[in-house]
Amino acid sequence: MALELVEEREYQARRKFNRPACVSCMVKNHAVCKVLDAKEHIELAAITRHIIYQPGQTIVAETEDKEIVGTVISGVIKLTKALCDGREQIVGLLFPADVLGRVRKEQSQVFGIAVGKVEICLFNATKFRQLIEKYPVLREALYNRALNELDSAREWMVLLGRKNAREKIATFLVMLAKRSQLLAHDDESENSEVAFSLPLSRADIADFLGLTIETVSRQITTLKSAGAIDMRSSRDIVVPDLERLQAMAEGEQI
Amino acid sequence: MALELVEEREYQARRKFNRPACVSCMVKNHAVCKVLDAKEHIELAAITRHIIYQPGQTIVAETEDKEIVGTVISGVIKLTKALCDGREQIVGLLFPADVLGRVRKEQSQVFGIAVGKVEICLFNATKFRQLIEKYPVLREALYNRALNELDSAREWMVLLGRKNAREKIATFLVMLAKRSQLLAHDDESENSEVAFSLPLSRADIADFLGLTIETVSRQITTLKSAGAIDMRSSRDIVVPDLERLQAMAEGEQI
DNA sequence: CGGGTCATTGAACCATATCAAGTCCTGTGG
DNA sequence: CCACAGGACTTGATATGGTTCAATGACCCG
Numbered sequence: 001m002a003l004e005l006v007e008e009r010e011y012q013a014r015r016k017f018n019r020p021a022c023v024s025c026m027v028k029n030h031a032v033c034k035v036l037d038a039k040e041h042i043e044l045a046a047i048t049r050h051i052i053y054q055p056g057q058t059i060v061a062e063t064e065d066k067e068i069v070g071t072v073i074s075g076v077i078k079l080t081k082a083l084c085d086g087r088e089q090i091v092g093l094l095f096p097a098d099v100l101g102r103v104r105k106e107q108s109q110v111f112g113i114a115v116g117k118v119e120i121c122l123f124n125a126t127k128f129r130q131l132i133e134k135y136p137v138l139r140e141a142l143y144n145r146a147l148n149e150l151d152s153a154r155e156w157m158v159l160l161g162r163k164n165a166r167e168k169i170a171t172f173l174v175m176l177a178k179r180s181q182l183l184a185h186d187d188e189s190e191n192s193e194v195a196f197s198l199p200l201s202r203a204d205i206a207d208f209l210g211l212t213i214e215t216v217s218r219q220i221t222t223l224k225s226a227g228a229i230d231m232r233s234s235r236d237i238v239v240p241d242l243e244r245l246q247a248m249a250e251g252e253q254i
Numbered sequence: 255m256a257l258e259l260v261e262e263r264e265y266q267a268r269r270k271f272n273r274p275a276c277v278s279c280m281v282k283n284h285a286v287c288k289v290l291d292a293k294e295h296i297e298l299a300a301i302t303r304h305i306i307y308q309p310g311q312t313i314v315a316e317t318e319d320k321e322i323v324g325t326v327i328s329g330v331i332k333l334t335k336a337l338c339d340g341r342e343q344i345v346g347l348l349f350p351a352d353v354l355g356r357v358r359k360e361q362s363q364v365f366g367i368a369v370g371k372v373e374i375c376l377f378n379a380t381k382f383r384q385l386i387e388k389y390p391v392l393r394e395a396l397y398n399r400a401l402n403e404l405d406s407a408r409e410w411m412v413l414l415g416r417k418n419a420r421e422k423i424a425t426f427l428v429m430l431a432k433r434s435q436l437l438a439h440d441d442e443s444e445n446s447e448v449a450f451s452l453p454l455s456r457a458d459i460a461d462f463l464g465l466t467i468e469t470v471s472r473q474i475t476t477l478k479s480a481g482a483i484d485m486r487s488s489r490d491i492v493v494p495d496l497e498r499l500q501a502m503a504e505g506e507q508i
Numbered sequence: 509c510g511g512g513t514c515a516t517t518g519a520a521c522c523a524t525a526t527c528a529a530g531t532c533c534t535g536t537g538g
Numbered sequence: 539c540c541a542c543a544g545g546a547c548t549t550g551a552t553a554t555g556g557t558t559c560a561a562t563g564a565c566c567c568g
Contacts, residue, residue, distance in 0.1 A: 079408075081408060081409070081411075081412045083412065083416060083417075083504065083505065084504055084505070085504075085505050087416040088416070089411055089412040089415040089416045091408040091411045091412065092408070102401055103397075104398060104401065108401070108404075108405050108408070109405070110408065133390075136387075136390045136393065139390065139393050139394060139397060140393060142397060143357075143393060143396060143397045143400060144358060146397060146400040146401055146404060147356055147358065147362070147400055149404055150362075150400060150403055150404045150407060151362050151363070153404060153407035153408055153411060154333075154335060154345040154346070154362070154364065154407055155335070156411060157335075157343055157345045157407060157410060157411055157414055158335045158337065158343040158345065160411055160414035160415045160464065161343040161414045161463070161464025162337060162341040162342070162343045162464060163337075164555075164556090165555075165556065201514070201515090202514070202515060202516095203514085209415070210414065210415025210416060211556080211557090212556075212557060212558080213514090213515080213516095214515095214516085214517085214556085214557075214558080214559095215555090215556055215557075216515095217515060217516055217517080218516080218517080218556090220515095220516095221516075221517085233565095234514080234515060234516090234564085234565090250337065250338055250339075251337065251338070251339050418523075418524090419523075419524070455546070455547090456546070456547060456548095457546085465524080465525090466524075466525060466526080467546090467547080467548095468524090468525075468526080468527095468547095468548080468549085469523090469524060469525075470547095471547060471548055471549080472524095472548080472549080474548095475548075475549085487533090488532085488533090488546075488547060488548090
């Protein structure tokens with residue numbers, strides 16, 4: 001299979017040149033590994049390899065029992081849980097620099113699926129475990145990541161349990177807008193307009209917000225005609241006034 | 255204030271007799287501290303004190319910036335988040351042996367409120383931090399706890415986003431039934447009837463499930479008339495057939 | 509151009525919210 | 539012991555936001 005080939009070639013190239021690659025890593029300043037110094041980084045690089053996943057590919061399966069740990073380099077991963085009758089809920093999104101998987105045998109009952117093309121820096125689980133024993137600061141970093149994920153999950157619980165459709169959409173767009181603003185220029189204070197494109201399809205947005213695609217579509221249309229957002233195509237959003245959208249995310253009327 | 259007195263007396267009694275108390279602790283086999291051996295337990299005991307909170311008391315405030323860490327000894331704590339207009343969502347429940355708080359400066363934006371009377375084994379944050387450095391296994395235990403909480407939060411996201419009112423109530427009751435079954439006798443296989451009493455008021459259940467109190471009441475009535483549950487009083491539940499309730503939690507029709 | 513996927517729009521329906529009584533329970537004071 | 543006040547819960551009537559079903563439109567790719 002072509003994928004396996006790409007993966008293997010990458011791996012061999014790294015081995016051959018004995019190049020940590022970490023120095024040129026896009027997310028080196030944001031991922032968990034940032035807590036390591038240069039020497040430690042080389043140790044980490046020795047046990048990693050990059051893998052590319054194609055859109056829609058399953059990265060982590062619910063039934064998976066082998067330990068998977070890595071860092072997202074590029075692309076977006078959706079974490080989903082399903083009910084037995086097929087209803088589905090996205091329980092989290094992983095963006096570049098986020099941690100994929102966890103360092104323990106007992107894995108979570110979620111699917112991790114590539115949205116668009118995804119590049120992962122995968123750690124050798126056994127060796128990463130040893131590294132954690134050696135550098136406890138890694139464990140601390142993982143703990144902090146987990147707490148951040150927990151906080152996002154709880155934030156989302158409020159959204160799912162207590163917000164109406166318009167607030168849900170507005171909240172989602174604000175989240176993406178802030179994220180893109182942060183990546184674009186590190187000063188967040190800039191309050192001019194923000195432009196970004198939706199990483200998710202309408203169906204995925206619906207699964208993320210606990211809605212149907214029709215409702216998602218209608219509410220986006222509503223926001224558009226209210227002037228809270230502007231759109232080039234169905235995936236390209238411009239937020240002229242983030243404050244206003246933020247207000248609508250918290251229940252402000254149109 | 256009376257509370258302060260009780261708290262202080264407890265603390266002094268412990269200091270006076272230099273008694274770890276851990277040996278007689280109700281939750282010693284389930285809390286994070288179970289990863290410590292006898293000698294380490296004594297070190298831990300030296301930096302803890304027990305505090306009693308009365309029903310409705312705030313244990314952790316959203317604005318709190320001092321580190322709070324401890325173990326729930328008895329009672330139930332609700333973790334809530336609120337929207338600015340007053341809508342409220344319970345994002346988690348802490349039962350005996352669960353960890354309260356987290357070991358880092360940046361705290362979560364949630365309230366922790368005592369439901370009924372609550373007893374906490376509170377750790378001195380600074381000294382507990384030192385203990386963690388000394389015994390990394392503690393950090394690992396906290397990490398695992400955080401992952402478990404994350405898993406519950408995600409489970410709950412599916413409930414909030416994708417289940418209807420009846421399924422929500424059934425799921426909630428199943429959760430409590432399993433918990434009480436587990437505490438009662440450690441063999442879980444027993445599939446006879448389970449009896450327990452609701453730790454939460456209708457209003458709290460509503461806030462937990464993303465519903466209104468009226469809907470909660472109606473759905474409980476529905477389950478009762480369908481014979482899926484039985485009730486002594488409005489707080490005392492008997493589940494004659496857990497399998498059946500479980501099925502309803504997953505969408506089975508009445 | 510035709511077929512496929514994704515997104516939008518419309519109309520009808522229904523589950524849950526909302527508003528409004530009413531009932532049960534519990535503790536308190538006469 | 540009764541009266542009764544207040545909170546917690548239940549029940550009923552109505553409204554409504556979001557789903558469901560169905561049709562249409564936009565875009566992409568062979």
